[in-house]
Every structure is written in C-alpha cells, then in structure tokens.
Amino acid sequence: MTTDVVIRATDLAKTYRTPFRRKKVEALRGVSFEVRKGEVFGFLGPNGAGKTTTIRCLMSLCAITGGSASILGQPVPSRAARQRLGFLPEQPYFYDYLTVNELLDLGGRLFGIAAAERRRRADTLIERVGLGNARGQSLKKFSKGMLQRAGLAMALINDPDLVVLDEPMSGLDPVGRKEVRDLILELRDAGKTVFFSSHILSDVEQISDRVAIVVGGKIEDVGRPRDLVGRAPLGTEVVLAIVDDADGAKDATAAIAARAEKVRATPGELLAVIGPGADVDDFLVFAHRHGAKIISVMPRYETLEDLFLRRVAASHRGSAPEAVPP
Amino acid sequence: MMGRLWAIGLNTFREAARIRVLYGILMLVIGVNLLAIVLGEMSIHEQARVARDAGLAGISLFGSLTAIFLGVFLLYSEVQRRTIYAIVTKPIARWEFVVGKYLGMVLVLSVLVALFSAAMLALLTWQGVALSSAIGKAVVLAWCEVLTVAAIAVFFSAFSSPFLSGIFALALFAIGRVTPDLRAAASTADASWIRTVSSATLEIVPDLHLFAISGRSVDGVAASVHGDYVSWGYVAAAAGHGLFWIAALLVLACVIFQRRDFV
Ligand SMILES: Nc1ncnc2c1ncn2[C@@H]1O[C@H](COP(=O)(O)OP(=O)(O)O)[C@@H](O)[C@H]1O
Ligand SMILES: [Mg+2]
Numbered sequence: 001m002t003t004d005v006v007i008r009a010t011d012l013a014k015t016y017r018t019p020f021r022r023k024k025v026e027a028l029r030g031v032s033f034e035v036r037k038g039e040v041f042g043f044l045g046p047n048g049a050g051k052t053t054t055i056r057c058l059m060s061l062c063a064i065t066g067g068s069a070s071i072l073g074q075p076v077p078s079r080a081a082r083q084r085l086g087f088l089p090e091q092p093y094f095y096d097y098l099t100v101n102e103l104l105d106l107g108g109r110l111f112g113i114a115a116a117e118r119r120r121r122a123d124t125l126i127e128r129v130g131l132g133n134a135r136g137q138s139l140k141k142f143s144k145g146m147l148q149r150a151g152l153a154m155a156l157i158n159d160p161d162l163v164v165l166d167e168p169m170s171g172l173d174p175v176g177r178k179e180v181r182d183l184i185l186e187l188r189d190a191g192k193t194v195f196f197s198s199h200i201l202s203d204v205e206q207i208s209d210r211v212a213i214v215v216g217g218k219i220e221d222v223g224r225p226r227d228l229v230g231r232a233p234l235g236t237e238v239v240l241a242i243v244d245d246a247d248g249a250k251d252a253t254a255a256i257a258a259r260a261e262k263v264r265a266t267p268g269e270l271l272a273v274i275g276p277g278a279d280v281d282d283f284l285v286f287a288h289r290h291g292a293k294i295i296s297v298m299p300r301y302e303t304l305e306d307l308f309l310r311r312v313a314a315s316h317r318g319s320a321p322e323a324v325p326p
Numbered sequence: 327m328m329g330r331l332w333a334i335g336l337n338t339f340r341e342a343a344r345i346r347v348l349y350g351i352l353m354l355v356i357g358v359n360l361l362a363i364v365l366g367e368m369s370i371h372e373q374a375r376v377a378r379d380a381g382l383a384g385i386s387l388f389g390s391l392t393a394i395f396l397g398v399f400l401l402y403s404e405v406q407r408r409t410i411y412a413i414v415t416k417p418i419a420r421w422e423f424v425v426g427k428y429l430g431m432v433l434v435l436s437v438l439v440a441l442f443s444a445a446m447l448a449l450l451t452w453q454g455v456a457l458s459s460a461i462g463k464a465v466v467l468a469w470c471e472v473l474t475v476a477a478i479a480v481f482f483s484a485f486s487s488p489f490l491s492g493i494f495a496l497a498l499f500a501i502g503r504v505t506p507d508l509r510a511a512a513s514t515a516d517a518s519w520i521r522t523v524s525s526a527t528l529e530i531v532p533d534l535h536l537f538a539i540s541g542r543s544v545d546g547v548a549a550s551v552h553g554d555y556v557s558w559g560y561v562a563a564a565a566g567h568g569l570f571w572i573a574a575l576l577v578l579a580c581v582i583f584q585r586r587d588f589v
Contacts (some may be wrong), residue, residue, distance in 0.1 A: 016587075016589065056587075056588075056589065059411075059415045060414075060415075061411060061414065061415065061587070061588045061589070062587035062588060062589055063585070063587055079417045079418075079419065080417075082415060082416060082417045083417045085415065087411075087412070087415040089408060089411040089412065092411070092412065093407050093408055093409055094409055094412060095337065095341065095409055097340060097341060097344050098337075098340075106333055106337055107412070107416065109329055109330065109332075109333035110330055110333055110413065110416040110417065110418050111416060111417060112329055112330075112417075151412070154412055158416075
C-alpha cells in the first residue's frame with residue numbers, strides 16, 4: 001500500500017432509493033480511481049454523470065452501496081481524515097444570517113482552533129478569496145459567486161492537506177473562473193492535493209495534472225491529459241488565401257477541395273483538412289500551382305475535448321443511468 | 327467535544343432568534359395573561375386562581391407548541407437546505423450535531439420560558455395576587471415539559487418531514503397530557519383490547535401530565551395544588567422522568583441520523 005495515495009475509490013457503487021415510491025437510480029456503477037499526493041485531479045463528466053454522487057460518497061454524506069473508498073489513508077467515513085480535509089459543496093449554501101467572518105469562526109470552532117488563531121485565519125482567507133469588502137454583510141445578501149468564494153474560504157479554514165471541490169467554477173464569470181483556477185494552482189504549489197469536479201472541459205484541461213472522465217456512473221478514462229489522447233496526428237489543417245476575383249478562382253477552389261478531406265471556404269480564404277496519410281508537401285505544391293497563397297499549416301492531434309465528446313456520444317448510444325425497475 | 331456542541335448550539339440559538347414567529351408567540355402569551363386577569367376580575371373569589379392557572383397553562387401550552395415548531399424545523403432545514411454539508415464534513419460526529427442542535431433549542435426555549443414567566447409574574451404582582459413558592463415549582467415543571475416535548479419533535483424530525491413530525495409530536499403531546507385517563511382505561515375499560523392498547527400506550531409515551539399541576543387538572547384539590555402540596559421532591563422526580571425521556575429520544579434520533587443519506 002502506497003502512502004502517496006490520498007483518495008482511493010475501488011468499485012464504488014451508489015444506488016439512490018426513493019422511499020415509498022420504490023424507485024431506484026443507479027448513479028454509480030463501479031467507480032475506481034486513485035488521487036496521488038500533491039496533484040490536481042480533475043473529475044470531468046457531463047451533467048448527471050455521477051460526479052456529485054462520487055463526492056458525496058467520499059465525504060460520507062451518503063452511504064456507499066458497493067465497493068469501498070479511503071481518504072488520506074483512512075477508510076470512509078473517518079473523522080481523523082476529516083480533520084485534514086477541506087470541502088466545497090456544489091452550489092454551496094450556508095447559514096444566511098451569518099457574516100462570512102462568523103461562518104469561518106463556526107468552521108474554525110468545529111476544528112477546535114483557538115479563538116485568536118481562528119480570527120487570524122478568517123481574516124487572511126477573506127482577503128484571499130476577495131471578500132474583504134463584504135465582511136459586514138450577512139450571507140443572505142451574497143451573490144452566487146460571493147457564496148462560492150465564502151465556501152472556498154470555509155473549505156480552507158483548517159489549512160487542509162486535501163481539498164475537494166464540487167464544481168468550484170460554476171456560476172462564476174470568466175474573471176472568477178480564472179481566480180479559482182489560480183487558487184487551485186496555488187494550493188498545489190503549497191503541497192496540497194486538490195480534487196475537483198467540473199463539466200467544463202477547458203477548466204479541467206488547463207490545470208489538472210491528471211483527469212478522470214466519468215460518464216453514466218462509470219469511469220471511462222483516468223490519466224494525464226496528454227496520455228489519454230492519441231499521439232498520432234488526426235490530419236493537417238491548411239489555410240490558404242485565394243484571390244477571389246482572379247480568373248479561375250472557382251476552378252482552383254474546386255480542384256484543391258477535391259484533394260482535401262474536408263474544406264471550409266470563407267471569402268478569400270480556404271481551410272482545408274488533409275488526412276493523416278496524405279503527403280502534405282505534395283498538397284502544398286498543388287495548391288500553390290493553382291494560385292493559392294499558403295497562410296498556415298498545422299498538424300491536428302486529438303484533444304481532450306474530442307475524447308470527452310466521443311465518450312459522451314458513446315454513452316448516449318449505450319445506456320445512461322436510467323431508473324431501473326425495483 | 328464541548329466546544330463543538332457549543333458551536334452548534336450557539337448557532338442554532340442565533341438561527342432561532344431570527345424567527346419572527348417567536349416574538350409573536352411572546353406577545354400572545356402576554357395577551358393570555360392579560361385575558362386571565364380580566365376573566366379573574368369577573369369571578370371575584372377565584373380571581374387569583376384563574377390568573378395563575380391561565381398564566382401557567384399559557385407557559386406550558388405555548389412553550390410546548392414552540393418546542394414542536396422549533397424541533398421539527400431546525401434539524402430538517404439543515405438537511406433540506408444542505409447547510410449540513412459544510413458541517414458534517416468537518417471533524418464532528420453526527421450525534422454531536424444532533425445533540426448540539428437540541429442544546430441550542432434548550433437555550434432558546436429556556437429564554438422563552440423565562441420571558442413568559444417574567445411576564446406572568448409581573449402581571450400577577452401588578453394585580454396584587456399573592457405569590458408563593460408553588461408558582462416557582464409550577465414554572466420549573468412547565469420548563470421540563472417544554473424541553474421534553476422538544477426532544478419528541480427532534481426525534482421525529484430525524485426521519486420525517488416537518489409536517490409529519492409536527493403531527494406525530496402533537497399527537498404524543500396530547501396523549502402524554504391525558505395519562506390519567508389512559509391509566510383509568512387500562513385498568514377499568516370493559517373491552518379487553520382497550521385495556522391492552524391503553525397500557526401499551528402508557529409504556530411508550532412520556533407522562534407529560536406529571537408536569538401539569540395547575541388546579542384544573544388535579545380536580546378537587548385545586549387549593550392544595552397552589553399551596554405547598556407539591557414538594558420539591560415531586561418536582562425532582564418529574565424532572566427525572568423528563569430527563570429519561572429526553573435522553574432516550576435523543577439516543578434514538580442520533581442512531582437514525584447516523585444512518586441517513588444527506589442528498
Ligand atoms: N438524491 C437523489 N435521488 C435520486 N437520484 C439522484 C439523486 N441525486 C442524484 N441522482 C441521480 O444520480 C445521477 C448522478 O447525479 P449527480 O451525481 O448529481 O451527477 P453530476 O454531479 O455528475 O451532475 C443522475 O442520474 C441523477 O439524476
Ligand atoms: Mg454535480
């Protein structure tokens with residue numbers, strides 16, 4: 001057993017049961033992954049994939065119905081692990097009659113932090129998440145983005161070793177998203193492990209050391225983004241300039257298009273995609289001979305987005321987590 | 327542990343202090359006391375007795391209703407609004423959360439009972455009604471009843487909605503108040519099933535009648551009830567009964583809460 005594993009989920013399963021209606025929803029169907037010490041781990045999946053459910057199980061907010069999980073080396077649920085854990089719920093909601101100072105004070109008390117230290121930490125965190133101007137306001141008057149920030153501060157009050165964030169960027173504007181991304185990277189630089197979920201690919205791709213793609217209650221891929229996507233080029237994108245009013249511009253366009261796999265024409269410009277097997281030099285010479293000027297040539301590799309969309313599309317063809325008869 | 331219980335309790339107190347209805351109930355209790363004085367004026371010989379009875383009944387009835395109201399909402403809304411997510415993921419045991427919430431309610435209800443009593447005593451003094459230690463004992467008993475009723479409500483709200491919990495708690499409150507009738511039914515009813523049901527009910531219901539010593543409910547000995555008939559020993563025994571039920575109900579509530587999914 002390696003001590004470097006901070007979160008371990010093994011064949012995690014969760015079936016929601018609605019009492020009285022006898023309806024069952026299989027939200028997780030065997031989820032396994034490991035999060036290692038010091039990494040930023042992105043948990044990526046479309047809406048309803050089971051991200052929040054996985055996090056609820058890890059946070060022992062709900063009982064696991066199959067498999068097992070451990071956090072910071074302790075099997076879930078563990079109070080010792082919670083001592084070193086910070087958690088931001090999805091769409092966080094706090095006691096709206098408190099100010100952010102009072103909220104953090106409550107959080108600090110639950111960790112048994114002494115009064116002076118609680119005040120010091122609360123002050124630092126409030127500045128850090130950019131709520132310095134909102135200290136005196138009750139949380140009731142907070143916007144969604146401000147609540148998210150208050151939640152982040154609440155998650156960090158114990159200076160945790162592991163931070164779990166459920167959709168930390170949702171509801172934030174581009175500036176807010178960037179600030180959260182920067183905060184996550186700061187946490188990693190301070191030696192902490194960050195596990196966060198998102199359905200927004202770019203947020204995950206930009207800052208994660210490793211990602212897991214979850215679709216329909218199952219993990220489809222786990223690994224470093226660049227290991228997940230194929231290394232072989234998918235083709236080459238060539239952008240050409242074609243003088244519109246020149247004689248034979250139409251013919252030239254048609255001839256070039258015939259050689260390419262896919263083309264998209266805009267006034268004066270032509271984007272041609274040529275297949276991975278085709279000879280790029282040959283194509284460029286051909287285009288040049290037909291009067292086109294070469295603007296750019298770019299090999300195209302599979303992106304995480306391609307992979308993500310492929311996984312989601314595949315799951316729509318297969319079975320999504322539907323209500324199953326009891 | 328004490329620090330965590332205190333943190334949850336204090337927060338619960340702050341939450342409850344913002345509920346406007348509570349201030350309305352306080353006004354209502356003062357109104358009942360005033361009404362009692364007016365009614366007392368009409369029954370010349372019984373003036374003092376009516377005023378005291380109505381005052382004490384007001385404390386115990388409105389105190390208990392408030393206890394049910396707070397008990398069924400305060401725990402439930404934490405789960406419903408998911409404010410509990412940021413709490414139980416901190417190093418606190420779930421039972422500490424439940425007990426902390428209850429302690430917060432105890433704090434609120436104690437303040438309310440104190441305010442109710444102060445209002446009653448002030449009005450009685452203003453009317454020139456003689457006060458004795460019996461009134462103090464009656465207030466302590468009403469306070470014990472209110473705290474027991476709060477535990478009943480918390481117990482039900484550990485597993486059901488405020489509406490159902492409210493119904494259940496009210497039912498138990500009503501049954502708990504008529505234990506003498508149940509006892510009579512258990513021993514003298516003609517139908518054997520009535521006897522069985524009555525004695526079974528007596529086993530599973532806190533005896534709230536112990537706490538109600540106003541003249542009306544102890545028929546015929548009204549005068550002595552307001553005198554020194556009720557000893558401090560009786561008060562202690564009744565409080566012990568309440569404490570037993572509070573502990574039992576909270577243990578059950580914690581066991582149920584421990585197993586719940588917060589989704
Ligand atoms: N409390 C619940 N009761 C029943 N089904 C639920 C509950 N919460 C979530 N689900 C279902 O479980 C699946 C996963 O949901 P969730 O974990 O919230 O997804 P995500 O966070 O990835 O958007 C969905 O199909 C959702 O409808
Ligand atoms: Mg979610």
